[in-house]
Amino acid sequence: MAVEVQPERAEPVSASTKPYFRRMGVHTGLAGAVAGYFLGHWLGNFLSSGYLQNPLSDSNDVPIVLGYALATIGWLLGLGVFNDLFGTMLGRPFPDREAADGAEAGLGKYFRFTLNHKTVGIQYLFGMIGYFLTGGLFAMAIRTELLSPSYHIMGPNQYLMVVGEHGTMMMMMMSSVVLGPFGQYFGPIMIGSKRVAFPRLEALGFWLTPAAFVILLSGILFGGFPTGWTGYEPLATEAKQGMDSFFFAFGLMAVSMTLAGFNMICTVINYRAPGMRWGRLPMFVWSMFSVSFLQVLSAPVLLGACYMALTDRTFQTAFFTNQLGGSSYLYEDLFWFFGHPEVYILALPGFGVISEIVSVFCRKPLFGYRVAAAGMLGVGLLSFFVWQHHLFDSGINPDMRPVFMLTTELISIPTGFIYLVGMGTFWKARIRFSIPMLFALAFYFNFLIGGISGVFLSDVPADVTEHGSFFVMAHFHYTIMGGLIFAFMGGIYYWLPKMLGIKLNETLGKVHFWTMFIFFNSTFLPLFALGLMGMPRRVFEYANNLQTLNDWVSISSYCLGVSMLIFLFNVVMSTLFWRQREAGNPYRARSLEWQVPTPVPPANFERIPVILASPYEYGDPDAPPVADLNPPPGVVSSAYVGASRGEA
Amino acid sequence: MADPTIQAGPGEVPSIAEEDAAFYHQSAVNAAWTGARLALGALTFIFGAFAFSYFYLRSVDSSGRWEGSGYHPPSMVTGTVIMLLVLASAGVHYGVLQRIKAGRKRAWQRGGAITLGLGLAAVGLQITQLATLPFAPGSSGYSSVFTGFYPVFLTSQLAAGVWLESLLARSRFIPEMSFVEQPPTHAEVYRVQRFQSSLSAFSTVWSYLALMSLLFWLLFYVF
Numbered sequence: 001m002a003v004e005v006q007p008e009r010a011e012p013v014s015a016s017t018k019p020y021f022r023r024m025g026v027h028t029g030l031a032g033a034v035a036g037y038f039l040g041h042w043l044g045n046f047l048s049s050g051y052l053q054n055p056l057s058d059s060n061d062v063p064i065v066l067g068y069a070l071a072t073i074g075w076l077l078g079l080g081v082f083n084d085l086f087g088t089m090l091g092r093p094f095p096d097r098e099a100a101d102g103a104e105a106g107l108g109k110y111f112r113f114t115l116n117h118k119t120v121g122i123q124y125l126f127g128m129i130g131y132f133l134t135g136g137l138f139a140m141a142i143r144t145e146l147l148s149p150s151y152h153i154m155g156p157n158q159y160l161m162v163v164g165e166h167g168t169m170m171m172m173m174m175s176s177v178v179l180g181p182f183g184q185y186f187g188p189i190m191i192g193s194k195r196v197a198f199p200r201l202e203a204l205g206f207w208l209t210p211a212a213f214v215i216l217l218s219g220i221l222f223g224g225f226p227t228g229w230t231g232y233e234p235l236a237t238e239a240k241q242g243m244d245s246f247f248f249a250f251g252l253m254a255v256s257m258t259l260a261g262f263n264m265i266c267t268v269i270n271y272r273a274p275g276m277r278w279g280r281l282p283m284f285v286w287s288m289f290s291v292s293f294l295q296v297l298s299a300p301v302l303l304g305a306c307y308m309a310l311t312d313r314t315f316q317t318a319f320f321t322n323q324l325g326g327s328s329y330l331y332e333d334l335f336w337f338f339g340h341p342e343v344y345i346l347a348l349p350g351f352g353v354i355s356e357i358v359s360v361f362c363r364k365p366l367f368g369y370r371v372a373a374a375g376m377l378g379v380g381l382l383s384f385f386v387w388q389h390h391l392f393d394s395g396i397n398p399d400m401r402p403v404f405m406l407t408t409e410l411i412s413i414p415t416g417f418i419y420l421v422g423m424g425t426f427w428k429a430r431i432r433f434s435i436p437m438l439f440a441l442a443f444y445f446n447f448l449i450g451g452i453s454g455v456f457l458s459d460v461p462a463d464v465t466e467h468g469s470f471f472v473m474a475h476f477h478y479t480i481m482g483g484l485i486f487a488f489m490g491g492i493y494y495w496l497p498k499m500l501g502i503k504l505n506e507t508l509g510k511v512h513f514w515t516m517f518i519f520f521n522s523t524f525l526p527l528f529a530l531g532l533m534g535m536p537r538r539v540f541e542y543a544n545n546l547q548t549l550n551d552w553v554s555i556s557s558y559c560l561g562v563s564m565l566i567f568l569f570n571v572v573m574s575t576l577f578w579r580q581r582e583a584g585n586p587y588r589a590r591s592l593e594w595q596v597p598t599p600v601p602p603a604n605f606e607r608i609p610v611i612l613a614s615p616y617e618y619g620d621p622d623a624p625p626v627a628d629l630n631p632p633p634g635v636v637s638s639a640y641v642g643a644s645r646g647e648a
Numbered sequence: 649m650a651d652p653t654i655q656a657g658p659g660e661v662p663s664i665a666e667e668d669a670a671f672y673h674q675s676a677v678n679a680a681w682t683g684a685r686l687a688l689g690a691l692t693f694i695f696g697a698f699a700f701s702y703f704y705l706r707s708v709d710s711s712g713r714w715e716g717s718g719y720h721p722p723s724m725v726t727g728t729v730i731m732l733l734v735l736a737s738a739g740v741h742y743g744v745l746q747r748i749k750a751g752r753k754r755a756w757q758r759g760g761a762i763t764l765g766l767g768l769a770a771v772g773l774q775i776t777q778l779a780t781l782p783f784a785p786g787s788s789g790y791s792s793v794f795t796g797f798y799p800v801f802l803t804s805q806l807a808a809g810v811w812l813e814s815l816l817a818r819s820r821f822i823p824e825m826s827f828v829e830q831p832p833t834h835a836e837v838y839r840v841q842r843f844q845s846s847l848s849a850f851s852t853v854w855s856y857l858a859l860m861s862l863l864f865w866l867l868f869y870v871f
Binding site for chain 2 (some may be wrong): 312334
């Protein structure tokens with residue numbers, strides 16, 4: 001037989017020594033994106049010249065959509081995303097370059113398509129901070145416009161554009177705000193793994209986010225979109241070309257979410273270290289696991305909806321055009337089938353982060369561990385059965401309303417489980433009021449208000465009354481910003497020392513916390529009152545008697561913006577200039593990520609650890625260590641073989 | 649195939665590097681299995697969005713235009729041939745999968761090439777059909793779902809085709825004997841097992857796509 005064996009790549013690939021600009025990275029990606037856009041735009045014009053324009057919007061969107069499509073492909077090609085795929089199509093095995101990517105020195109690796117999950121986590125972290133601050137700037141613009149009921153700095157369409165950009169930026173990009181940075185960085189370490197299941201898909205998931213971000217912002221150049229973050233039909237089909245940016249960017253984020261969730265699920269199921277039973281899984285990992293299922297199963301439906309909307313706008317299908325056999329309600333159904341799980345995609349990671357923090361700073365085992373894990377799975381499952389409550393006021397069959405009211409109310413039960421787990425952990429604890437813990441406490445305070453107002457709104461009479469008002473807006477800002485973003489900030493203060501080896505300044509951190517907490521509540525609590533007094537969403541003029549409260553809210557929002565500047569100042573100064581080193585385990589936490597050195601070695605662990613105990617056994621002097629990080633040879637294989645036979 | 653975790657001989661303790669390699673090899677093999685099932689879940693939800701659209705628009709029949717006046721159906725013959733090509737492709741692959749399990753690599757390679765050819769023929773015919781439809785994409789609810797669904801489906805088929813092509817390419821570098829008896833080195837054992845797990849995952853996805861092809865053929869052409 002002819003020998004056709006390619007030399008086996010038993011040795012991992014070593015790090016490249018070429019200078020940054022001689023390798024593929026963001027610069028080549030940008031070149032590919034620009035070239036791709038112009039090629040796509042030209043191709044679109046070529047294909048659709050003489051093409052009947054979209055009669056509802058009176059525009060021809062084919063060149064723009066093809067431009068976005070080829071720009072995205074050019075971006076990914078330029079980054080080198082497909083290099084390994086092309087190699088494998090020629091028969092080469094995937095090179096093992098995860099550890100080499102992680103070991104590479106310098107900042108260049110953060111601007112390249114790298115496969116080490118920790119590098120991807122840090123890319124996500126700074127990406128998400130950037131997206132969040134951009135969305136925040138749009139919020140400032142909204143509040144500036146609302147300073148006066150009649151004096152305007154924006155026109156009505158411009159205002160809608162800003163509202164749409166803000167809402168979409170926050171709901172779309174922030175879906176990965178925890179799973180991206182902390183999930184990708186710490187998920188594998190917390191389960192005792194040296195790697196993830198599908199590193200290329202994980203990295204691709206990140207590199208789609210800058211493309212989505214830029215495409216979403218590019219909508220401004222085409223006049224924006226008038227639909228807010230939901231893209232409702234038939235308004236969307238009638239909208240001008242800026243609408244394409246919404247659907248294309250949201251579609252890209254749907255792919256990103258699916259890939260990130262896919263990798264996380266496969267990693268958690270298959271890459272847990274010996275002894276890491278499901279009952280020992282950190283609560284943060286449980287939250288990532290639940291959220292990943294939501295992403296993998298709901299984001300494809302969003303992708304389908306965005307695709308249909310784009311074909312309606314380009315190839316003249318009529319999915320959502322009533323007069324041509326379509327239905328605008330179809331879009332609403334498809335969107336909210338994703339949109340409501342999306343709420344939990346945003347909320348559950350917050351609970352995961354906070355559960356880690358609370359246990360450490362209460363020095364107590366997490367109260368009701370199994371209840372919390374079951375609650376997370378329960379929330380995830382039920383979230384697929386509540387989407388119609390978003391259509392209570394949009395023509396749903398009235399007989400169906402009680403069903404979805406009931407399912408919506410039911411979901412408060414597992415959510416309450418998770419919430420009460422926190423309360424139970426606080427009970428009789430000697431709480432250390434460090435910065436992460438302050439954010440955790442604020443999370444519970446804010447989420448209580450957001451959660452209770454949500455249960456109130458799930459009732460049909462209340463929903464019909466308050467639909468489209470600032471009351472609803474206050475509710476979801478309390479759950480998303482008051483919940484998720486406070487948890488994200490808590491996570492940054494808690495985990496950044498481990499990620500970067502740098503500690504953020506504590507005094508500035510406390511100033512940041514108190515200003516953020518006070519002005520968050522000062523901004524959003526009055527919105528409940530404004531909503532009850534009849535202030536509608538997405539309208540730039542309002543009754544004169546609402547001005548005082550609106551001014552209060554606007555000024556508070558500026559102060560909230562200042563608190564973000566304090567945070568940004570702290571991050572920049574602490575990481576670039578003050579550089580106060582933090583090594584070891586400053587919080588004396590038990591979980592696995594704090595047992596490895598700082599900075600975390602490229603392969604995370606010297607050897608595969610053997611997990612011995614739960615990470616939450618605080619306060620028990622006889623508790624065994626959480627893991628044996630240096631098991632003698634033979635232990636891992638025996639534990640692993642035992643586990644595979646169901647003995648562990 | 650022998651248990652890959654058992655590297656050392658009887659009574660010998662495996663080295664740390666061997667333990668690591670065996671552990672992550674087995675994890676990767678399992679991840680391929682999990683990933684294939686998860687991919688089916690994600691694909692089901694995206695195809696489900698189209699199936700939901702089909703039933704929704706058909707039942708709503710907005711403006712009496714589920715099919716619309718002057719409705720011309722797509723060619724039943726072409727649609728049936730496309731569906732049969734996809735089914736035949738999956739059937740051929742299922743058959744030759746048994747061959748490689750029996751150690752006959754070359755038989756699988758030939759069958760894999762036929763599978764790929766049939767799949768690409770189905771894609772090509774589908775593109776031709778889409779380019780020559782007897783109705784405008786937005787002439788009715790039916791036409792919208794039809795013209796919207798098939799590009800997504802054939803994109804999935806093309807992606808799976810790339811996967812099969814890479815498997816065919818990889819198989820060239822694995823000696824046939826490695827499929828018959830255990831190779832001499834652990835690296836070779838792992839390589840063969842990785843290949844087999846990837847092949848098994850591909851087969852699952854390819855068979856699933858054939859099932860979807862049949863279901864949507866029933867929706868678009870029969871009911």
